[in-house]
Structures are given as C-alpha cells and as structure tokens.
Amino acid sequence: MAYDGVETPHGKVDRMLGGAATYIGLAASYFAPVKIVAVVGDDFAAEDMELLAGKGIDLEGLERVPGKTFFWEGKYSADMNDRETLRTDLNVFANFQPKLPESYRAVPYLLLGNIQPALQRAVRAQMTGVKVAGGDTMNYWIAGYRDELLETLRDWDFLLINDSEARMLSGEHNLRRAAAKIQEMGPRTLVVKRGEFGAILFTGGCHFTAPGYLLDKVFDPTGAGDCFAGGFSGYLAQRGVDPHGGKVEMQDWRRAVIYGSVMGSFCCEQFGVDRFRTLTLEEVEARYREFKACTDF
Amino acid sequence: MAYDGVETPHGKVDRMLGGAATYIGLAASYFAPVKIVAVVGDDFAAEDMELLAGKGIDLEGLERVPGKTFFWEGKYSADMNDRETLRTDLNVFANFQPKLPESYRAVPYLLLGNIQPALQRAVRAQMTGVKVAGGDTMNYWIAGYRDELLETLRDWDFLLINDSEARMLSGEHNLRRAAAKIQEMGPRTLVVKRGEFGAILFTGGCHFTAPGYLLDKVFDPTGAGDCFAGGFSGYLAQRGVDPHGGKVEMQDWRRAVIYGSVMGSFCCEQFGVDRFRTLTLEEVEARYREFKACTDF
Numbered sequence: 001m002a003y004d005g006v007e008t009p010h011g012k013v014d015r016m017l018g019g020a021a022t023y024i025g026l027a028a029s030y031f032a033p034v035k036i037v038a039v040v041g042d043d044f045a046a047e048d049m050e051l052l053a054g055k056g057i058d059l060e061g062l063e064r065v066p067g068k069t070f071f072w073e074g075k076y077s078a079d080m081n082d083r084e085t086l087r088t089d090l091n092v093f094a095n096f097q098p099k100l101p102e103s104y105r106a107v108p109y110l111l112l113g114n115i116q117p118a119l120q121r122a123v124r125a126q127m128t129g130v131k132v133a134g135g136d137t138m139n140y141w142i143a144g145y146r147d148e149l150l151e152t153l154r155d156w157d158f159l160l161i162n163d164s165e166a167r168m169l170s171g172e173h174n175l176r177r178a179a180a181k182i183q184e185m186g187p188r189t190l191v192v193k194r195g196e197f198g199a200i201l202f203t204g205g206c207h208f209t210a211p212g213y214l215l216d217k218v219f220d221p222t223g224a225g226d227c228f229a230g231g232f233s234g235y236l237a238q239r240g241v242d243p244h245g246g247k248v249e250m251q252d253w254r255r256a257v258i259y260g261s262v263m264g265s266f267c268c269e270q271f272g273v274d275r276f277r278t279l280t281l282e283e284v285e286a287r288y289r290e291f292k293a294c295t296d297f
Numbered sequence: 298m299a300y301d302g303v304e305t306p307h308g309k310v311d312r313m314l315g316g317a318a319t320y321i322g323l324a325a326s327y328f329a330p331v332k333i334v335a336v337v338g339d340d341f342a343a344e345d346m347e348l349l350a351g352k353g354i355d356l357e358g359l360e361r362v363p364g365k366t367f368f369w370e371g372k373y374s375a376d377m378n379d380r381e382t383l384r385t386d387l388n389v390f391a392n393f394q395p396k397l398p399e400s401y402r403a404v405p406y407l408l409l410g411n412i413q414p415a416l417q418r419a420v421r422a423q424m425t426g427v428k429v430a431g432g433d434t435m436n437y438w439i440a441g442y443r444d445e446l447l448e449t450l451r452d453w454d455f456l457l458i459n460d461s462e463a464r465m466l467s468g469e470h471n472l473r474r475a476a477a478k479i480q481e482m483g484p485r486t487l488v489v490k491r492g493e494f495g496a497i498l499f500t501g502g503c504h505f506t507a508p509g510y511l512l513d514k515v516f517d518p519t520g521a522g523d524c525f526a527g528g529f530s531g532y533l534a535q536r537g538v539d540p541h542g543g544k545v546e547m548q549d550w551r552r553a554v555i556y557g558s559v560m561g562s563f564c565c566e567q568f569g570v571d572r573f574r575t576l577t578l579e580e581v582e583a584r585y586r587e588f589k590a591c592t593d594f
Contacts, residue, residue, distance in 0.1 A: 079470060173376060176513050197494040198508055209591055211495055211506035216473050254594035294506055295592065297551040 001038040001062070004272065005073035005087070008080060008220045016272040017048045019070065020113035020136070023223035026276045027230025027263040028111070029055040030284050032237035035104050037061035037123065041069040041092045051277065060101045067092040080221050081195065100126040109237040111229060114138050117145055117152040124155055131242045134158030134187065136229055142168050150185060157243055158189035160229050166192050175200060176207070188243065191232065191257060193225055201257045208254045213265035213291060220271045224264040231263030232256045262287045298335040298359070301569065302370035302384070305377060305517045313569040314345045316367065317410035317433070320520035323573045324527025324560040325408070326352040327581050329534035332401050334358035334420065338366040338389045348574065357398045364389040377518050378492065397423040406534040408526060411435050414442055414449040421452055428539045431455030431484065433526055439465050447482060454540055455486035457526050463489050472497065473504070485540065488529065488554060490522055498554045505551045510562035510588060517568045521561040528560030529553045559584045 002019030006012070021038040028034045035058040044064065053059060073087040098119060105128045112120040112135030124133055134156050141149050142165060153159060159182065163175060169185075170178035179190050179202035189203040198212040235256040241248055262284060269275045299316030303309070318335040325331045332355040341361065350356060370384040395416060402425045409417040409432030421430055431453050438446050439462060446466075450456060456479065460472060466482075467475035476487050476499035486500040495509040532553040538545055559581060566572045 174512075174514060176511055194494065197491065198506075200508075200511065207511060207591060208594070209495075209508035209511060210594070211497075211508045214473055214497065214504060214506060215471075217471060251594065258594055292594070294504060297505070297507070297548065297555055297589070 001036075001040050001044070002070040002072055002093075003043075004222060005071070006220055006222050006271065007075040008271075009076070009078055010217075010219050011271065013271050015071075017045075017051070018072065018222060018272055020115075020226045020229075022052070022273060023226035023267065024111060024113060024230040024233075025052060025057050026055060026273055027227040027267070028234030028237070029057055029230075030263070030279075030281055031231070031234030031259070032109070034058065034234070035061060035107060037098045037100060037104065039063045039065060039092050039096045039098075041065065041067045044069050051273070055276070058103075061099075061104055063096075063099070065092050069093075074222075076221065080218055083221075098123050098126075105129075108132070108242075109233060111135055111233040112156075113226070113229075114141075117141055117149040121148075121152045121155075124152075131245065132157045132233075132236055134160065134189070134233065136160050136225070137165070139165055139168055154186040156187045158191065159187040160191045160193060160225075160232065162193045162195070162225070166190070176202075179207070189253060191260070193228060195221075195224075199228070199257050199261060201253055203250070203253050206250065208250075208257060210254075210257050210261060211295060213261055213287070214294070215265055215268060218268045221268050222272060224267045227267040228260035228264040230260075232260035235259040258288060258291055259284075262291060298333075298337050298341070299367040299369055299390075300340075301519060302368070303517055303519050303568065304372040305568075306373070306375055307514075307516050308568065310568050312368075314342075314348070315369065315519060315569055317412075317523045317526075319349070319570060320523035320564065321408060321410060321527040321530075322349060322354050323352060323570055324524040324564070325531030325534070326354055326527075327560070327576075327578055328528070328531030328556070329406070331355065331531070332358060332404060334395045334397060334401065336360040336362060336389050336393045336395075338362065338364045341366050348570070352573070355400075358396075358401055360393075360396070362389050366390075371519075373518065377515055380518075395420050395423075402426075405429070405539075406530060408432055408530040409453075410523070410526075411438075414438055414446040418445075418449045418452075421449075428542065429454045429530075429533055431457065431486070431530065433457050433522070434462070436462055436465055451483040453484045455488065456484040457488045457490060457522075457529065459490045459492070459522070463487070473499075476504070486550060488557070490525060492518075492521075496525070496554050496558060498550055500547070500550050503547065505547075505554060507551075507554050507558060508592060510558055510584070511591070512562055512565060515565045518565050519569060521564045524564040525557035525561040527557075529557035532556040555585060555588055556581075559588060 004018030025034045025036050068091040070093040071089040074083045076083045108131040110133040114136040166178045170181040172178040192200045196212045198210045201208040239252045266275050301315035322331045322333045365388040367390040368386040371380045373380045405428040407430040411433040463475045467478040469475040489497045493509045495507045498505040536549045563572050
C-alpha cells in the first residue's frame, strides 16, 4: 500500500492513496470477500482505511508501523502508454516481512502483488488450504532475481504479466511460444496483459484473446493492471474455480479475463482510486454486457 | 502492382510480386469475383499474371506499358512492428491514370488502394452503380494532400486506416473521438487497423473490437494490411451488403473484420504472396472458426 504522486496530461495529484494491494483489494471486493496483507506507516490516513473497510475489506493483516508509508511519484507520457518514475521512497516497506493473521491462513484464493519473489513465496508458505495461487511480477525481478522468481513461480497456478515481461522471462519474442515456455515453469495459466490492446489468456493448450475496452477518456492509468488482477482473481474466487480439485471451466478463466479488463477500464476513468468511491456492481455488470456486445460476431 | 525487395529477421528476398492491388485481389478472390485496375511495366512476369488469373481475377483493367514495374524495397525491425523503406522507384506508376474498362463500370463493390486521393476519386467517378465504395490511405496523403483527401473521402462508405493515421486525420488522440470526427468527413464506417493487436470497427453509433489472430510465427508482414482490406471488402461483396439500399446487417460488417484479420494473418505466414499459392477456402473457414473459438466467452 502506498501514497502516489501522479501527473497525467489531464492533471496532477501530489499525494493520493495507491499501491498494488489497494487497487487489487478494491477491484476484487466487487466479487468476493477480500483480506489484505500489507504495511503502512503512521501517516496512513483514517479516511483511506475507511474507504477500504467500507468495501468490506478485512484489514486485520494490515500492519501499521512507525515511519512513513511507501511513496511513488511518476509522470505519464502524452499518450499515457509510458511513464517515468520520478521518485520511489520505500519507507516502512523496506523492512516488510508479511505475516498472515491466523484467520487468513485457510483462505482458498491467493493473489500475490508485485513484490520481491522471496516475500511472495513466504506468504504462500503460510497458507494452508490454497485452491488457486497466482500473482504478478515485473522486469526488475525477472532481470535481477531470476532464480528466486523461478523458485516462486513453481507453486503458482497463474501468472499475470505484460507482453514485454513475458518475452523477457521466456526469451521468446513470439507470445505463443513465450507462453508455452512460461507454462513449463509452473503456472498452468498465463495472462499476458497488453494495456489498451487487451489481454491473452493461455491455459492448458488453448488461448483466449480479449481486446481492450475502448474508453472515451483515459484520465489516469495508475493501478489499471492491479485492478485487472483484482477483477480476475475476484471472479475466480466467486466462481469457486479449483483446478486441482477438478472444478475448472474454460469459460470461468475467460470471463475472469473480461472482468479483469472491466475493472481495469473503470480504474482509468478517474485519478487514483477515485472511480471506486462511486462504482456500483450494476455498473460493473453493465460494462461486462457492453464488452460482450462490442466483441460478438 | 509492384515488385518488392524485402528483408525480415527470417530472410531476404531481392524481388518478389507485391503491391496493394495484388494483395487485395488475392485475398478478395476467396470471397467474390475480382477485377483489378493497375499498371505494370513490360518486365512484369508471365508467371505473376498466371498466379492472379489462376485465382479467377479479371485482368482486363491491368495496363501494361513500356518501362519498369513499380519497385519498393524495405527492411523490417527485429519485432517486425516497424519497417524502413530503402528504395522506392515509381517507374511506370509515375504517370498512371487509371482507366476502367467498360465491363468494370457497373460493378457494385469498389475498393480503392492506397494511391493519390485524386486518382482514387477519378476511379470512383468512372463507376456507375456502386453500392459500397471504400479504401485505404496513408500518412503521406493525410499530411500533404489533406484537402484532396477530404474531397475524396466524402463519397466513401468505409475507410480503412491504422491507429496513428486515424489520430493524424482527426487530430484526436482518443480513438472513439477520432472515429466520430472521421465519420463526419464522409465514411459512415471506419476500420482502425492495429496490426498484431487487431482492429476496431466503428459504424453508426456502435463499435466492434476484434483482437489480432495470434500467429505461431510471423515470417513477413508485407501486404497484411492490404489482405485485410481484400478479405473485408470481399466478404461485404459476397454478402451483398448495401447500406444505401437498406441491406446492412451489423453482423456482416463485424464478420467482414474477422475475415479481414484471417486473410491478413495468412499473409504473414510466408514471404510476399507465397501463402496464397496454396491457401484453400477450407483453411480460410477453419481459421475463421478458430478465431471464434479463441474469442468466445
């Protein structure tokens, strides 16, 4: 969990609620009960706690320690497909060792946000009855912590990464061949996110391509990938998907990708988490139907 | 019609059959009878004539004049999303003034390849019973021949361009708003091509997003956009789409986009037009079904 300073062509916010756990939790809360594990400093605002608690998110695993909350500042390019990091202050995140409360351990669905692979593995190890575990990673870990990452991925059911990361991790430019190599590393399901161009799901020997939702206006893409992850994993949990227990339907994985895209698209409509302050489940379902109407042939 | 010299990461061909009319004609021939209007020099090979004639393409409008056929040479980047033009010799194309044979004038479907807008308009003016007219253009004409292009577009039913061209023509970055502006210029239907990321169709107040077909291997993308145009317009002709006569189904436009994508994807599988030497209608239909299977949710 973080505070972010963000500048896009549509405006600038010096400090607003952010972080992978925040976005994932907010998006997933529309589909299933959510429990967050994260760390914040003593500067973390009561109103930000209230936003999360108001969505029914369990904050027992949210550690609050002396010091400042992680801070990130970035600026987006004119077309918002690129961004430059201006500042990263790890603050209390530097010494974070995630510890799961007892009440979290038997939860069947685990989504690991983008942090050091060893920490992701340590969280996974504290869980006792996981049906589906998956998560995110990034170029930094792929390049500098490869062995640790490979060790971590071995136990995952799904991996969500973008196309350049899939190419980097596999050493293959072609995405079909990249996916086949990554699936051999552990995750039987891979989702390659392509921003405004949609996503591709690879599972078993099949793939599913979903175009991006065509927004009228992109205000701020911060958190869109995490909201995709939240919508995706929240929907899997809602459906009770259980690949090891034999309950797995191709349509569930596919619809999870669409719900991920839906949540990512809402995220971009306002700065930071603002869209989630008013977003209703009815709006989510309406956009899912619109997605279907705009892709059917 | 042209000869091309092409280098991709998979190989190099010094001289092979190419040109928009060639690719469009080959792709469209799987759906409807095709008549080509173009110019070649006296170096144009008999075997290239035979390839086209063998697909049932009418070559009465193919002018053969003294001199050399248009020649283009280019080299693709490692990921094949960019290319550099190394040489363009207009040759006999420099003085091309398209003249339609009498037997062409009453044809109801017209696709105008990417040439100077005034020439496109001159072809349109020779037609007597057009139901659907549309075509392609490029950044060069948008930037340097804007008024001429706008005059030409006014009579078109559809325009096929890529995303950067749509942004350039409209002055809008957001594709939904760009499309709305372009539709006011004349073409009620706009297809924005996005290469490997698929295409978006805008028609009336609706849009349809199609992801790209995920190829195992891209050998040579030369001509893929023209094959999209050929598959798209060939399918419209096969279905007898007639927006002015009241026969227009949303599903026809959408399926035309998918058939366009199918033909573009085959084009990339081998160098130049080679894939069309062996491609069967059964393979085309199988890929359409595969497209459906990979996008359904």
